[in-house]
Amino acid sequence: MDWQISEDTVPSAPVTESDARSLLGRPPATGAWRDGDPVGDRRFATLGAFETESGASLPGIRLAFETWGELSPARDNAVLILHALTGDSHVRGAAGPGHPTAGWWSDLVGPGAAIDTDRWFVVAPNMLGGCQGSTGPASIAPDGYEWASRFPYLTIRDQVAAQARLADQLGVNRWHAVIGGSMGGMHALEWAVGHPDRVARAAILSAPPITTADQIALNSVQLDTVRIDPRFAGGEYYDAGDGDGPHRGLALARRMALLNYRSPTELNQRFQRSWQSGVSPLGRGGRFAVESYLDFHGNKFTRRFDANSYLVLVEAMNSHDVGRDRDGVDDALRRVTATTLVLGIDSDRLFPIDGQHRIARGIPNTLDGDAAVVLSSDFGHDGFLIETAAVATHLRRLLAT
Numbered sequence: 001m002d003w004q005i006s007e008d009t010v011p012s013a014p015v016t017e018s019d020a021r022s023l024l025g026r027p028p029a030t031g032a033w034r035d036g037d038p039v040g041d042r043r044f045a046t047l048g049a050f051e052t053e054s055g056a057s058l059p060g061i062r063l064a065f066e067t068w069g070e071l072s073p074a075r076d077n078a079v080l081i082l083h084a085l086t087g088d089s090h091v092r093g094a095a096g097p098g099h100p101t102a103g104w105w106s107d108l109v110g111p112g113a114a115i116d117t118d119r120w121f122v123v124a125p126n127m128l129g130g131c132q133g134s135t136g137p138a139s140i141a142p143d144g145y146e147w148a149s150r151f152p153y154l155t156i157r158d159q160v161a162a163q164a165r166l167a168d169q170l171g172v173n174r175w176h177a178v179i180g181g182s183m184g185g186m187h188a189l190e191w192a193v194g195h196p197d198r199v200a201r202a203a204i205l206s207a208p209p210i211t212t213a214d215q216i217a218l219n220s221v222q223l224d225t226v227r228i229d230p231r232f233a234g235g236e237y238y239d240a241g242d243g244d245g246p247h248r249g250l251a252l253a254r255r256m257a258l259l260n261y262r263s264p265t266e267l268n269q270r271f272q273r274s275w276q277s278g279v280s281p282l283g284r285g286g287r288f289a290v291e292s293y294l295d296f297h298g299n300k301f302t303r304r305f306d307a308n309s310y311l312v313l314v315e316a317m318n319s320h321d322v323g324r325d326r327d328g329v330d331d332a333l334r335r336v337t338a339t340t341l342v343l344g345i346d347s348d349r350l351f352p353i354d355g356q357h358r359i360a361r362g363i364p365n366t367l368d369g370d371a372a373v374v375l376s377s378d379f380g381h382d383g384f385l386i387e388t389a390a391v392a393t394h395l396r397r398l399l400a401t
Helices: 017-021 156-170 183-194 213-227 230-235 247-261 264-271 289-301 307-318 329-333 353-362 380-386 388-400
Strands: 043-046 062-068 078-082 121-125 177-181 201-205 339-345 373-375
Touching (some): 043 156, 062 156, 078 156, 078 183, 156 307, 183 307, 201 388, 213 247, 230 247, 230 307, 247 289, 247 307, 264 289, 329 353, 339 353, 339 380, 339 388, 373 388, 380 388
Parallel strands (some): 078 121, 177 201, 201 339, 339 373
Antiparallel strands (some): 043 062, 062 121
16 A cells, blocks of 8 residues: 555655645545546556456456557567556656646656666556546446446455456466566565466565455554545445545545555654644644645545545455465465565565565565565655665566576
8 A cells, every 4th residue: 555656655745835725626526537537648458247256247347557668579578567556557657638647657667767668568557446447436337327335345366367358458478577566566476376377577566475464454444434434425426526525534544544654764754743834733723744744645635536446445455365265375475486576665564574575485486585675765665666766776687587
């Protein structure tokens, strides 16, 4: 679970008056991309009927995706990049019509970059259940209404199954590399375990082998925060006017999540006990700067995301356990045949480094033996998005093998 867009993953900073003005006006009932909105750089793959692990059926699914570079005649240069919880397919490119934010990994993907689009055919899908063009709760069901609360429960394996169909449609039988961070790292690991013959290399960044009880507990509070917003209306809010959707619950859930994405060191250093304005927060009605920072980013989030999608995707994260029905985590990891980079951040309090070390110990062929690469960073979980120079070094190592 990370911020996943470049303008939000820069080092934390106090909210300016210009920042505050940018959020004037009521937020929409949903920040989802909807049919009829500008397409931007998206492409769409229609993938047919889909049955989930739980036995629910969707009569047809679609994945939005973006690509860079060209697929080679031998179809052996494809690289799959998988985003985190609140990310999307816009890995590289400017903000503009259809893309409210610039690409979230532009420093790492492009001509001459670590993931060199002059060499690799790069594919980045928006995950199933998301809200930026792929089939999700905000999508229109066959009866002409949004799926809303009717949208089925999804697992990480369901989302990877949808990605495998996309690979089939693109004619990619085997990925040169599958790369993902956070929730995207869960997908990358599931690809490597569940489809070993289709993954030559894998990069698993800041992701665990299972979602632990502690992580599920943190997620459960966020889920309930969305659901108890009266304007959530049981998930049936799409006809609400601006300002009448579940933005308060979604913004608060986001604020809670942000506390897990950054480290105490960074927040303490950036904000200390500073005030947001000249008005004292000590009983005088003012606010501490860190309070305004969280509030700003929570409110900003509601303008680009959908509350129902947030629930679906967080619950999918809760499903993550590569050892489920595979005789446990250790046996599952032994199935991986890909050359694998496992990387974590020493200050990550969402997915602590011991999870990455467990993955590294269990996979037979990693770049660094039975220990994960550990980046030292004050930025916590978001370090894999911010420490781009260090991450680039290790991705180059992987792609050069």
